[in-house]
Amino acid sequence: MSLPRRAFVTAAAAFAAALTLAGCGSGTTGAAAELAPAKGSTAPNGTVVNLSPNQNRVSTPKVDAIAALVPEEIRKKGTLTVVDSLGTTPPLDFYANDDKTIIGVEPDIATLIGNVLGLKVEFNPVSWENIFVGLDSGKYDVGLSNITVTEARKEKYDFATYRLDILGFEAKKGSGLKVAGAKDLAGRSVGVASGTNQEKLLISWSEENVRNGLKSIDIKYFQGPEFYLALSSGRIDVYVGPNPSLAFHVVQSGETEIAGTYSGGGADVLGKIAATTRKDNGLVKALNAAVEETIRNGTYAQVLKRWGLEGEAVQSSEINPPGLPKPKP
Numbered sequence: 001m002s003l004p005r006r007a008f009v010t011a012a013a014a015f016a017a018a019l020t021l022a023g024c025g026s027g028t029t030g031a032a033a034e035l036a037p038a039k040g041s042t043a044p045n046g047t048v049v050n051l052s053p054n055q056n057r058v059s060t061p062k063v064d065a066i067a068a069l070v071p072e073e074i075r076k077k078g079t080l081t082v083v084d085s086l087g088t089t090p091p092l093d094f095y096a097n098d099d100k101t102i103i104g105v106e107p108d109i110a111t112l113i114g115n116v117l118g119l120k121v122e123f124n125p126v127s128w129e130n131i132f133v134g135l136d137s138g139k140y141d142v143g144l145s146n147i148t149v150t151e152a153r154k155e156k157y158d159f160a161t162y163r164l165d166i167l168g169f170e171a172k173k174g175s176g177l178k179v180a181g182a183k184d185l186a187g188r189s190v191g192v193a194s195g196t197n198q199e200k201l202l203i204s205w206s207e208e209n210v211r212n213g214l215k216s217i218d219i220k221y222f223q224g225p226e227f228y229l230a231l232s233s234g235r236i237d238v239y240v241g242p243n244p245s246l247a248f249h250v251v252q253s254g255e256t257e258i259a260g261t262y263s264g265g266g267a268d269v270l271g272k273i274a275a276t277t278r279k280d281n282g283l284v285k286a287l288n289a290a291v292e293e294t295i296r297n298g299t300y301a302q303v304l305k306r307w308g309l310e311g312e313a314v315q316s317s318e319i320n321p322p323g324l325p326k327p328k329p
Helices: 005-018 030-035 072-077 105-117 128-137 197-211 227-233 243-253 284-297 299-306
Strands: 079-084 093-095 120-125 157-164 166-172 189-192 218-221 238-242 256-263 272-278
Touching: 072 079, 079 105, 079 128, 093 105, 105 120, 105 157, 105 284, 105 299, 128 272, 157 284, 166 227, 166 243, 189 197, 189 227, 197 218, 197 238, 227 238, 238 243, 243 256, 272 284, 284 299
Parallel strands: 079 120, 189 218, 189 238
Antiparallel strands: 157 272, 166 238, 166 256
C-alpha cells in the first residue's frame, strides 16, 4: 500500500500547525533545550500542553477478555515493562519540566495499553540501539518509541501498529531545497540517526542515485539533537527524521523549514509505527487488541489530539503489516 504524495504534504502542514508550542526551557542544556516548549504552551486548537510531571493522562478501563490474552508470566508480575527513547524528541517522547518524567504521545499510548491489559506500565528510557538489545534479551516486554515496521525487523519482532510513520526533511530556512525523492539529495550532505529506517531509506536512495549516474548522498550520523548545530553551521544540508519532532523544532526555532515529507515505509509501503515485542513471545495479540479497544472507545483519538498528532491516526491496529522493504542486493 502506498500513500499519495499529496497526503504527505497535507500531513506535514497539519503537523506544523498543530505543533506550534512557543518558547524553550525545562532546564535542559545545549541543542536539546531548543526542543522543549515553554511552560503553559498552548496548541492552536486551544489545547493546553501539560508539561508538568503530573500528566493526568487519558485513561481507559481494563477489558478482561483482552487482558486474558497477555502471557501468564507478564500477568503474574502485573507490570508491562516498556522501553522507550531517552526523551529528547517532543512531542513523541521527552522530559517534563522536572527533567526526569517521560511525557509525550508514546508514553500516553503505552499507558492506555496498560490500562486495557490491567497492567502497571514501567517506563525504561534507553538509547535507540539499546531498545532492541533489551527486547532481544527479554529485559523489556514491549518497545514504544516511534519504531517503524520493516521487513528486516519482522524477522525478529512482532508488531502491533498504532500510528502512521511520516518522515520529514528539515533544512535551513530559505535554503530553497525541496525533497520529494532520491535525486533531490544527490551530492547533498544529509544527517540521520544510525540504525533507523531513515538511514535505510537514505542508503537505498544513495545507491539509486549512483545507478542512475548521479552523485551519492553524503550521509552524516548524529545520535542526538546536536544535528541542529550542524544544520545552522551548514555542515549538513538537511536532516531526515520523524516529521512530528522536526515540525516541532521548525516552529520553535524559526530558523529552519520542512523541505519535504516521505513515507517511513518507502515509496511502495505506507509506513507505520508499532508496539514492538520479541517475535513469538505471545504478547502481540494482546497489544493489538488493546490498541483496537482504545481506537474503538475514543481514548486513542483523545491522546493524539492532546499532542497535535491527529494526522498520524490509524483506522485500526494491524499485526505485522507490510513494512519498509529490505535493501535490494
